[in-house]
Amino acid sequence: MLANVNLEINLGGLVMKNPVTVASGTFGYGEDYDKYFDISRLGALTTKSLTLKPRAGNKPPRLVETPAGMLNAIGLQNVGLDEYLAKKLPFLREKGVPIIANIYGYSPEEYAELAARLENAGAADAIEANLSCPNVHDARIARGAAFVAQDADKVALYTRTIRSATRLPLFVKLTPNVMNICEPALAAEQAGANAISLINTLLGMAIDPETRQPRLANIVGGLSGPAIRPVALKMVWDAARVLKVPVIGMGGICEAADAIQFFLAGATAVAVGSMSFRQPDAAARVIDGIEAYMKRHNVENIAGLVKGMRI
Amino acid sequence: MPTVSECAILAHHQVAPGHLRLAVQCPKIARDARPGQFAMIQVSDSLYPFLRRPMSFERIFEDGVTFLYKVEGEGTRLLARLTPAQTVSVQGPLGNGWPLECGFKRHILVAGGIGVAPFPALAEKIKQVCGKMPEVVLGARSRDYLLCENDFRRMGCTVYVATDDGTAGKKASATQVLAELAPGPGTRLYACGPMAMMAATSLIAEQLGIDCQVSLEAQMACGTGACLGCVVEARRELEGEKMVRVCADGPVFNAATIDWDRHRVDYDR
Numbered sequence: 276m277l278a279n280v281n282l283e284i285n286l287g288g289l290v291m292k293n294p295v296t297v298a299s300g301t302f303g304y305g306e307d308y309d310k311y312f313d314i315s316r317l318g319a320l321t322t323k324s325l326t327l328k329p330r331a332g333n334k335p336p337r338l339v340e341t342p343a344g345m346l347n348a349i350g351l352q353n354v355g356l357d358e359y360l361a362k363k364l365p366f367l368r369e370k371g372v373p374i375i376a377n378i379y380g381y382s383p384e385e386y387a388e389l390a391a392r393l394e395n396a397g398a399a400d401a402i403e404a405n406l407s408c409p410n411v412h413d414a415r416i417a418r419g420a421a422f423v424a425q426d427a428d429k430v431a432l433y434t435r436t437i438r439s440a441t442r443l444p445l446f447v448k449l450t451p452n453v454m455n456i457c458e459p460a461l462a463a464e465q466a467g468a469n470a471i472s473l474i475n476t477l478l479g480m481a482i483d484p485e486t487r488q489p490r491l492a493n494i495v496g497g498l499s500g501p502a503i504r505p506v507a508l509k510m511v512w513d514a515a516r517v518l519k520v521p522v523i524g525m526g527g528i529c530e531a532a533d534a535i536q537f538f539l540a541g542a543t544a545v546a547v548g549s550m551s552f553r554q555p556d557a558a559a560r561v562i563d564g565i566e567a568y569m570k571r572h573n574v575e576n577i578a579g580l581v582k583g584m585r586i
Numbered sequence: 587m588p589t590v591s592e593c594a595i596l597a598h599h600q601v602a603p604g605h606l607r608l609a610v611q612c613p614k615i616a617r618d619a620r621p622g623q624f625a626m627i628q629v630s631d632s633l634y635p636f637l638r639r640p641m642s643f644e645r646i647f648e649d650g651v652t653f654l655y656k657v658e659g660e661g662t663r664l665l666a667r668l669t670p671a672q673t674v675s676v677q678g679p680l681g682n683g684w685p686l687e688c689g690f691k692r693h694i695l696v697a698g699g700i701g702v703a704p705f706p707a708l709a710e711k712i713k714q715v716c717g718k719m720p721e722v723v724l725g726a727r728s729r730d731y732l733l734c735e736n737d738f739r740r741m742g743c744t745v746y747v748a749t750d751d752g753t754a755g756k757k758a759s760a761t762q763v764l765a766e767l768a769p770g771p772g773t774r775l776y777a778c779g780p781m782a783m784m785a786a787t788s789l790i791a792e793q794l795g796i797d798c799q800v801s802l803e804a805q806m807a808c809g810t811g812a813c814l815g816c817v818v819e820a821r822r823e824l825e826g827e828k829m830v831r832v833c834a835d836g837p838v839f840n841a842a843t844i845d846w847d848r849h850r851v852d853y854d855r
């Protein structure tokens with residue numbers, strides 16, 4: 276039993292006092308959850324995806340619960356960059372929590388502009404480029420719409436363009452809806468990403484058998500929660516074996532024991548997502564639980580856990 | 587400030603077929619709670635069902651609250667199994683409650699089915715703060731499903747009953763009975779029930795040019811405003827933002843701000 280352990284990590288240039296952030300879109304811009312725990316306890320806070328202009332998002336219903344998880348089709352509703360800078364940033368800076376600004380654009384240039392403007396405004400400590408949002412295409416028009424992150428060449432192009440626009444640590448968030456996660460992950464790394472975020476939601480749908488209507492107005496949505504944890508863990512393991520840059524693991528993390536699994540599979544940091552909906556202070560509990568685990572297992576620092584699966 | 591509290595269950599009874607009243611001890615939540623606000627209740631210790639269930643405060647006491655709910659599906663079925671020996675995790679109070687303004691001449695509460703749940707606390711508050719007795723229109727499927735009728739009468743409210751099958755009160759819809767009450771200038775309506783019934787009530791209010799407040803429902807994940815999952819469409823000409831969050835901007839809205847077109851089905855036919 277150790278008396279002191281060190282939870283600090285360096286995530287592709289972003290120094291975090293502990294390896295826990297929150298998953299984009301599950302924590303807003305922090306204000307809502309600061310009522311339940313001091314959000315400056317987080318290693319970093321990841322914002323909802325920001326776009327250049329505000330977006331109203333998809334029509335409701337946008338949520339449906341599924342076994343041990345949920346489907347969402349929010350459609351990137353967000354306040355837009357200007358309002359983020361004016362209304363959301365001051366609170367986060369006052370809290371002093373490192374900010375991972377998650378961005379979404381409609382072209383490589385839009386991502387680059389977002390990243391540059393965030394850096395110039397001192398409004399982010401790292402950029403997470405969401406190349407994998409499943410909810411911005413109307414499923415009735417764009418059947419099986421492709422994400423940027425499903426095409427390794429596009430991932431390389433987008434990453435390179437954003438890379439050239441900012442010196443901030445750049446994380447690239449990928450979709451699990453691919454045959455081989457290593458291809459887009461390596462493409463992002465080679466194009467200059469400092470870390471890879473895995474995973475975004477898995478595509479799914481649900482139908483009401485009584486009315487025969489889709490449960491989501493968008494028909495298709497993204498599956499999250501404990502239901503996807505084994506899939507996420509496997510993808511983190513796959514990617515971490517081929518990457519040199521660190522991986523941020525997410526997908527159904529509910530408690531410290533889940534986070535530990537992601538470290539053992541190869542993640543350097545973790546993000547708590549949908550679990551915050553059920554337990555608003557879930558991320559704080561995960562931090563405490565990781566610390567307790569490390570003491571109990573005589574692990575001095577996070578590096579002592581990463582890729583630590585015994586085979 | 588909302589909190590998450592592990593609450594002792596004080597009582598848990600069936601009040602009508604498939605409808606239960608749950609009383610919990612939660613001093614922190616009760617102290618801050620206002621009529622029309624709601625809580626997110628964790629229905630299971632396991633991760634399925636994963637999400638909490640939103641429930642309105644039926645009544646608010648000094649150190650506890652009651653909920654009145656209908657067994658709908660898996661979550662409420664599990665909730666219904668809890669006994670007074672157990673505890674339940676309650677997150678709240680959440681959302682904005684009913685607006686309280688004593689200037690109105692008449693306060694008419696219009697409830698459809700389980701939509702009555704947020705009204706006992708409101709009626710009590712209007713009585714206490716404004717010294718005025720609200721009128722209550724209770725709509726139900728049949729006599730067996732009439733909820734809270736005696737509670738309202740005991741408070742001193744005038745209660746008008748409408749049932750689908752005529753086994754109690756008038757054989758009519760709640761909105762038909764409301765129209766017969768001839769709400770005039772200086773009346774505020776408060777409505778909660780099925781979407782179509784609230785849409786019909788808002789139409790009556792619009793035609794008469796009177797104030798109408800509605801408590802909306804939506805699927806919720808976070809209940810605190812972060813996930814943007816619970817939105818409804820606001821009238822474009824009124825709201826800068828097209829989508830409003832039921833949990834954080836509501837659940838009570840001025841009916842005039844909501845885009846009812848999607849919900850105006852032939853409720854009164």
Ligand SMILES: Cc1cc2nc3c(=O)[nH]c(=O)nc-3n(C[C@H](O)[C@H](O)[C@H](O)COP(=O)(O)OP(=O)(O)OC[C@H]3O[C@@H](n4cnc5c(N)ncnc54)[C@H](O)[C@@H]3O)c2cc1C
Nearest residue numbers: 340639640641642655656658659660661662703803804805
């Ligand atoms: C602000 C608010 C206050 C509410 N207050 C009450 C109340 O006082 N009494 C009461 O009986 N009911 C109330 N409801 C509705 C209640 O939350 C649902 O009936 C309940 O969540 C159903 O869960 P279930 O697992 O039994 O049903 P299922 O059908 O199995 O639920 C599946 C999913 O759908 C959601 N869902 C189902 N029906 C509704 C609904 N009508 N509204 C929102 N989400 C729904 C559930 O939360 C769950 O995520 C309220 C809803 C809201 C939004």
Ligand SMILES: Cc1cc2nc3c(=O)[nH]c(=O)nc-3n(C[C@H](O)[C@H](O)[C@H](O)COP(=O)(O)O)c2cc1C
Nearest residue numbers: 298299300324347405474475499500526527548549
């Ligand atoms: C309601 C909701 C909204 C989300 N919005 C975003 C988003 O805006 N940008 C993004 O990159 N990921 C978004 N995600 C995906 C999460 O960040 C995360 O990758 C995914 O939910 C898996 O983690 P979880 O199972 O712990 O929730 C969203 C997820 C949910 C549930």
Ligand code: FES
Nearest residue numbers: 809811814816833
């Ligand atoms: S339920 Fe998450 S914003 Fe309303």
